[in-house]
Structures are given as structure tokens and as C-alpha cells.
Amino acid sequence: MRRNVTLSLPKSLLQRAKLAAVRKDKSLSEFMKDALEEKIRKDTGYKKAKERQVKLLSMRMDLGTEGRISISREELHERA
Secondary structure, eight states: OOOOOOOOOOHHHHHHHHHHHHHTTOOHHHHHHHHHHHHHHHHHHHHHHHHHHHHHHHTOOOOSSTTOOOSOHHHHTOOO
């Protein structure tokens, strides 16, 4: 279902949007719809990815070190 909306945009932005729509062979409505969908998809994707990473960090995965480092900084950076 589609609904009409009224936007108030700066004249220069509207002109650039119209030009961009023409270059992509789209109506202004279709161009704006696509731009909004892309923006929402990016924002939602970023939020979901951030939530996944925070969850992984909170799990505190055991890497077999039991939280202890068995090698000194000097040994780690020792040159052969």
C-alpha cells in the first residue's frame, strides 16, 4: 500500500535529487523510495552487526590461556 507524503526540502537539494533521478531513469518518487530503503537497510544492518559483536565480546571466549599470558613482552618481540 502506498501513501502520499509531503516533504519540505531545500531547493538546491530537491534540484540535485531530481537530476540524480533523471540520470538513473527513475521518477523522483522511486528515487526517494530507493534512497530511504537503502538508508534504513544500512542503519539496521549496522545495528544488528554491532549487537552481534557486543554479544560475542560478552561471552569471553576461552582461548586456552585461562586469562593468563605465559610469554613476556620481550620474548614475544625477540628478534632471531
